[in-house]
Amino acid sequence: MADVIVTENLTKYYGSKCVVNHLELRVPEGCVYGFLGRNGAGKSTTIKMLTGMVRPDYGKARVLGEDAVELSPAIKRRVAYLAEGHPLYGWMSIESAMKFTRAFYPSWNQTLFEQVLDHFQLDRKKKIKHLSKGQQAQVSLALGIAPDPELLILDDPTLGLDTVVRRDFLESLIQIIQRKGRTIFLSSHVLGDVERVADRIGVMVDGSLRVDCPTDEFKQAIRRVVLTFEATPQAISGCEGLIALHAEGKRLELVIYGYGDAHMELFESLKPAPVDVEVVELNLEDAFIEYTRGSRRAMPVFAGERE
Numbered sequence: 001m002a003d004v005i006v007t008e009n010l011t012k013y014y015g016s017k018c019v020v021n022h023l024e025l026r027v028p029e030g031c032v033y034g035f036l037g038r039n040g041a042g043k044s045t046t047i048k049m050l051t052g053m054v055r056p057d058y059g060k061a062r063v064l065g066e067d068a069v070e071l072s073p074a075i076k077r078r079v080a081y082l083a084e085g086h087p088l089y090g091w092m093s094i095e096s097a098m099k100f101t102r103a104f105y106p107s108w109n110q111t112l113f114e115q116v117l118d119h120f121q122l123d124r125k126k127k128i129k130h131l132s133k134g135q136q137a138q139v140s141l142a143l144g145i146a147p148d149p150e151l152l153i154l155d156d157p158t159l160g161l162d163t164v165v166r167r168d169f170l171e172s173l174i175q176i177i178q179r180k181g182r183t184i185f186l187s188s189h190v191l192g193d194v195e196r197v198a199d200r201i202g203v204m205v206d207g208s209l210r211v212d213c214p215t216d217e218f219k220q221a222i223r224r225v226v227l228t229f230e231a232t233p234q235a236i237s238g239c240e241g242l243i244a245l246h247a248e249g250k251r252l253e254l255v256i257y258g259y260g261d262a263h264m265e266l267f268e269s270l271k272p273a274p275v276d277v278e279v280v281e282l283n284l285e286d287a288f289i290e291y292t293r294g295s296r297r298a299m300p301v302f303a304g305e306r307e
Contacts, residue, residue, distance in 0.1 A: 002029045004151050004183045005050060009059030012045050019045045021207035022059065027200075030181040032174070034188065034198030034215065038292055041204040043187045044084070047155050050185075051081050064151060077105055080149035082140050084156040090129030094122060094139055098146075105147040113146035119172060134165035141173060153185045158193060166190065170197055191285035195219075201284075205292055215284065222287045223259040227252040227267060228276040239266060244290060255290040 005027035012020040020042040027033045037043045048054035050061050052068050061068040066075045088097060094117070102108045117124060120138040128136060137157060144152060157173075158166040173184070174197055188194050194201065194215075201218060203211035211218055222243070227233065229250045236245065241257035252274075256263060259279065267274055282290065 003027060004029050004064055005033075005061070005185060007046075007050075007059065007061045010046070010049060010056050010061050011058040012042075012049060012054065013057050014045075019207050020049070020056075023207075023209055025202060025209060025212070027183065027185055029183055031199040032184045032186060032197050034186050034194035034201040035204070036187070036191070036194065036201055036211075036288060037204030041292075042207040043204055044155060046204070047081075047153060047185075047187060051079075051153060077107065077147060078150045079153065080144040080147060080151070081153045082144050082155065082157050088128045088136060088139065091127065093125055093127050095124040097128060097139065097143065098124075101143045102146070107147055109146050109148050112148065113142050116142035116145065116172070120168075134162065134169070137165070137169055141169065145173075149182070151183045151185065155187050156189060157186070158188065158190055166193065173197075191288055192283075195284035203288065203292065211291070219282060219284055219287050221257055222282055222290060223256050224280040224282060224286075224290070225254045225256055225259065225263070225267075226276075226278040226280070227254070227270075227274040228278075229270075229272050229274050231272050233272065233274070234270060236266070236270070239263065244293070 003026045005025060007023045007025040010020060010023040010025070011018065019040075023042075023046060025046075035043055035046070045054060049056050050063055050068050052071050055069055063071060064075050064078055066072060071079075089100075092100065098113060102110075116138070120135070120142075122131075122135060122138060122142075128139065131139065140157075152173075154173075158169055170193055184197075186194065186198065198215050200213065201211060201215050202209055203218075229252075232250060233247075233252055236242075236252065236254075239254065239256070240262065241259070242254060243257055244255040246253040264277070267277060
């Protein structure tokens with residue numbers, strides 16, 4: 001399976017601050033890739049380098065086989081980009097925005113555009129500035145997919161939308177784009193959305209890619225373990241994969257990567273021994289929070305097997 005996005009040693013500084021640090025990223029064709037990270041982690045800068053809006057200081061990015069800095073018009077027509085906030089010309093009507101955008105795409109699929117508008121019940125004569133945030137997002141989606149792109153890059157597309165509109169937006173997105181093996185590169189702060197749609201995730205931490213693996217693999221690798229003792233427990237040492245530790249009275253709460261039999265043996269060896277051991281599975285949002293909240297301990301690197 002080919003990779004539609006490949007970065008090699010991709011690096012960007014703003015002043016003395018390294019915002020993207022030697023990024024090695026590969027996005028397989030036909031997948032929905034969730035690109036995650038806290039504010040300031042380097043996600044938006046990475047996306048701007050992938051779309052050619054920002055030049056890297058070092059390294060390179062290739063999109064559909066071409067250098068992102070010098071994408072040809074032919075490649076640009078195969079890529080759609082939906083920016084955060086869905087910036088559109090407010091003075092335009094939906095109809096005029098369609099005509100303006102259509103002029104750049106010889107392969108424009110008018111039938112598909114009309115189907116999306118009908119699905120969302122959007123009035124073509126209505127001006128963009130009179131639409132709600134959700135409706136503007138829906139127009140952006142229609143404009144983005146009408147050229148029938150092979151790659152759709154989304155930068156927080158559902159930010160600020162209510163729950164119902166967000167769910168409808170994502171379901172429509174997946175139904176329309178994932179036919180024919182299309183690829184979606186999705187950056188989002190709404191982890192529940194990513195968990196529902198992403199096959200694979202990458203997590204940026206301080207400009208570096210710390211996670212690159214299937215979504216389920218990341219969730220299954222992290223466990224929250226709560227130990228309850230009859231007396232104040234001793235300090236724990238030598239706990240492999242420990243991401244975070246919180247002690248409160250007779251309870252110890254640990255977040256562990258790769259929980260297994262060795263951890264149980266360690267807990268049983270503690271004096272006093274725990275009277276209760278609770279192992280909690282985490283959803284993607286909780287696993288992400290525990291992994292990125294800034295523990296002083298060294299974080300494990302997730303690099304899952306590629307198909």
